[in-house]
Amino acid sequence: MSFVEQAPVLIVILPLLSAFLVNMVGLINRRYCLPFAILGIFGSFTASVITLIRIMEHGVIHYRLGGWPPPFGIEYVIDHFNGLVLVTVSFVSLLAVIFSKESIKQELPEKIPQFYTLFVLLVTGLLGMTVTGDAFNLYVLLEISALTGYALIAMGDNKALVASFNYVILGTIGASFYLLGVGHLYIMTGSLNMANLLTILPDLYSLNVIFIALLLILVGTWIKMAFFPMHGWLPNAYTYAPSAAGCLVAPLVTKVSVYIMIRIMLSVFSPLYVYSVVGLSDTIVWMAVIAILSGSILALAQTDFKKMLTYLIVAEVGYMVGGAWLASSSGLTGAILHIVNDALMTLCLFIFAGIVIYKRGGQQLQDLAGLYKKMPITMAAFTVGALSMIGVPPTAGFFSKWYLILGAIDAGKYHFMAALLVSSLVNAILFFRVIEIAYFEPKVDHHGGDSHKVAIDEAPLSMLVPLIIVALSLIVIGLYSGDIVTNIIQHSVPAGL
């Protein structure tokens, strides 16, 4: 067996196997859980990186599971797009699992084995959804990630249970709509393989049923990604989840759903169909505008720091959906780049929130008071994340916003550009409010001199290191976004746009 050749399947299998190992060693001693979880995710990360490099050298990789040729068997298809998303997902999970060590000891000391098993299974589900080229296989993994997500969120406090229940109901509706959409495609074509569907469908473009299949899949993924106004489940679920779970769920679940939407748009239906044949672009971009504005405004109204972040996720989803539907190559590039950037930004902010909860025991804005003195390194990393959310160069967030706005201009959709700018300004207000609280309070003497010092009290290294890494990666990715776009994303954006 060659590791490189089998890497596509190992991306998913290594975390899957490690999930069971984590669970079993947890029966012996729960301290053994974390190393196995890290090992599994790290293996997956390595495999993802190897795969991405191979794609950049040799092009799209196909992997037949069970050796069966498509469309009879299930096939993994990895191109530049999902190669990039795979690396992002595994990288974010790796940082999140390292972060979880101390946090989970504090919040859920008794359920460590269950937590890590579910955690790794969620990662498996997300990676599996990203890597597959089969519409039904995607559904199964969607459900794995959904079930683990429900459980991880429900492990939080009392409010988390209610939030999780709403998530179960809406999440099931979303997944079922997706399945129903796939069913509509199946009844008309007899195939479940995405590439196969892409070749069969053009003959059927004139039928209503194909349009409705697209609609069902879109609504399904929109519910999963909390696209306004289908976002009802998200804020509470992510706010009250255990912080370690939040660090995994919040950055990735919505982003992978966006990936699915774009994948279905491009690889099952064609750009020609989604942008030209069905006249949905205008409507959806308007919906995205509303999503961005409502998310931003609702975020302004929050006093709970984590809840504020969750509304920002709702707004960011609007960015990506809007970008994907601008029907311009810059817009699509921006949406894809934003999947990567937003995952990292959200991770940065949620790790920060986790550290605050760990240290201060609360997540209200007022709990952040005076943090610049006490935790300068944490706050520096947070500031980078915040600037990225606002879109200040050279952080990553600026560049995806750049492409999105450029796409809006190219497509002549100036209302989308305006929404992006307004959201940037709102983000600036939101984060400078946070920074102000952390910078000013509690009150210090004006002229106390340097003798007046507050003891520095940083979080444990296992929390701090992931935060620093993700903050640095935001800058590095920002600086190299030109390379990422030309070498990776450009290959995934259809030429005709």
Add this chain to the structure above:
Amino acid sequence: MESIISDYNYWIYILLMMIGLYAMLAKNNLVKKVIGMSIFQTAIIVFYVSIGAKEHATIPIIAHGHGHGAVEAAIDVTHYANPLPHVLMLTAIVVSVGTLGVALAICLGIYRRYNSLEEDEIQEQLQ
């Protein structure tokens, strides 16, 4: 007559879907919502299995007597129901029972903390 029957199966799945969706969104009781969810999921199963049905076809198991590799040529495709939707729906059933288990577990957790299964009463306590 035949056309009505052919529609009938699909009509029913749509009807079940609507019942389930309504229950999930409009019902106040959490267990009722969960029941709605199960109905919703079975509706999809009805849809898929209906795709696989063929008139005058038998179950998708090749009758005994067909030896190994000997008589493949004789297998008539229209003679057997389409097995693929069945396989997919086996998976879907498993998924739905998994979701059911988790949903009920959450319901129990909620009941233990709020002493109620009614959504409005829980919301009241949350505020």
Add this chain to the structure above:
Amino acid sequence: METITSIKPLLAVLVSLVAVIPIVASGSKPNLREAWTFLAGIIKFGLVVSMLPLVLNGSVIEYTLIEVLPGLPIQFRVDPMGMLFALVSSSLWIVTSAYSIGYMRGLDEHSQTRYFSFFAVALSATIGVAFSANLFTMYLFYEMLSLATYPLVTHHQDDEARISGRKYLSYILGTSIGLVLPAMLIIYSLTGTLDFAGQGILSIGLSKSTVTVLLLMCVFGFAKAGIMPFHAWLPAAMVAPTPVSALLHAVAVVKVGVFSIFRVITGIFGTDLLLSLNLGTVLCYIAAFTILTASLIALSQDGLKRRLAFSTIGQLSYIILGASLLSPKGQTGGLMHIAMHAFGKITLFMCAGAIFVATGKKYISEMVGIGKRMPVTMTAFLIGSLSVIGLPPTGGFISKWFLVLGTLEADQITMLVVLLGSSLLNAAYFLPVVYRAFFCTPEESLFEDKVQEAPLWCVVPLVLTAIISVGLFFFPQPFFNLARLAIQGLSGG
């Protein structure tokens, strides 16, 4: 015109950024910490000066750091215009650092390490703006400067600082995100480039309304230039410690604003395009309005720093006016005014700070008779005032002279009147201060005999800048040559 590739511009930008590390590391040893600041300042100045001969010979130094977006690199280019600005900022940083030591220690301020660190970052950003080769790089450093100066403006961390900080950021960030960013993207979308070119990049047959909208977005978007109505942050930001006001709000921050506008007008829109669309006059009137209004408001201010702030707002618009005249002489004058005003105004700010350190007084009405107690400081103040008013024998006269010539060259008689009128107003709000400081009866004097000059660290720098202000009247060549070369480059290229 020769183009040389050299890493020096990057080093010049980075040196103060890197200096933050030793500054923070030696936070507990103030003397060592300040030594690092000086070292960085001197290296930076040295790097800038070492490039001066090349630039004066007509060469351009370029360095491309990384191509962040296709066709849109982070790129530095040292040309005469950037050189002029970099020279002013980097030389004044050294002076201000010395002054900062006197001021901050004199008042026993808290968090001095943070103060010096962000000061260094702000300088990096300033030089970055000066050396930017395209609008994108400039925007990057512009934003970096906005953020790096926030902790400086709010240094006192009290309620007043909080409110001012909010105002500062909302004006600066609001305009840059809300106006400059979209303008930049639209320009990029239209032309596919953001490079500063001699004759602009927008002469591609756009409609007048498009160009007008873009121009206004850029001019108002760079709110650091303090064009009304986006000027209110500047007086508010005066809550900062005086060295911050001195360097950042007389030199670095505000000049970054006008410099950016200057760059955009010449390098993106291009003089010819604006002339052909007759948009220069519009800008002239905007600038003229700000000049006169700010001067009038300055008259009514009692807080010395606030009066200086409004004076700055007016003077900044001189530079904008110079650029908008779209005539070689006027633009030369505008560019030179960046330098001349910087030296004059920094002297005034440092004087205000020295008075505060020595007496704790902030208001002009409290300063009657102070000239007798602090003669050196107040003499420097007089020189600074003359320079800002534009009277010989100070550098301010030279730049104003060219501005006046520019108005004639451009046939803008109204602007000539505005310039002269505002000079009178300048005189009206500065000279009484000096007069009352020196000429009063002993009974009127509000100061005891024991009031002394501020510490040496404070006084020496302001004397130095005052001397330079006078010196520039007699030897304006370095800046004049740079400005001339810059303007030649525009028409020649």
Add this chain to the structure above:
Amino acid sequence: MIWQLDLSILTLIVICAFATIMVKDLLSAAIIFGAYSFLMCLLWTEMGAVDVAFTEASVGAGVSTVLFIAAVHQTTRRVGFRKSGRGLSKAVGLVAALLTGLVLVIAEKDFPGFANPFTPASLHVSPYYITQTLHDTNVPNMVTSVLADYRGFDTMFETAVIFTAGLAVIAILRRYKKDDRCDLPDPHVISAGYPDTIIRFVARQLVPFIQLFALYVVAHGHHSPGGGFQGGVILGASFILLAISYDSRMIIGRMSEKWNILLGNIGVLIYAGIGFLCLLLGANFLDYSILSKVLPATDKIMARSHGMLGIETGVAIAVMAIVVSIYINIVSCGKYDKDE
């Protein structure tokens, strides 16, 4: 297919669905839902989907109903009246349902006729399975061969889904400490039911037969309806039967939590492990044909058949353990009787 039968079953199904939503007593709702599932099971059989019917019978009509009843037992039978916001949520539900219905009806217009043997779904892809299953895998039950081989990767994750669900239930409900933070009344102790000798005796006698049948279902899945999943559920059901007729403590005594979890893991690991073994031997993941290298006296085709048997066993073990685990956790509300 008999359309009269089809029609009447469907009508009954709709009636049941209405009833279970409308009825005011949750226990009744659970029972009616059981009937609904059973009717579904008849419908599947009638449409020729015997494997689906088998699964529906064991899962839908069996385990689901038991879980519902257990949950209702732990909470309340009462369905209250909504006091506030009734109109809004009803309106939302109604609009969503009608909109979905409308859209689906429009789509339905384009469907090829029901039970038509010449629809795209019957002409593309699926004929391959029907004609090639014997040739490729020597498994006459094509549902099994598609499930465990052609689309075996789906099934592996299907098993992972059920494992996840079991673990999720533990993660949500399980309480290890005696004094946890919750101050609401402790759950009903289900073991405190009255002992009924007849029921206990009959259940006890039945269990071995049920388990034997379950093993047959697993082992004979290649040739008849059934397979790992159905067999596993039946195995689990046999334990649940004991737990109901005696008390859950008895099951926990025989299948401790640790063992349960371990079995669940082992089951899925057998599946994933066989797949991984194929990979180690040099083929793609889950390509059983390579197993002929290690299995004595098997050609590639038989290796596929044996591979499927192996993974079916794994599925059965995992499903059994998880079904029991879910039941115990729900019925004891996470606080095993044994802990007290």
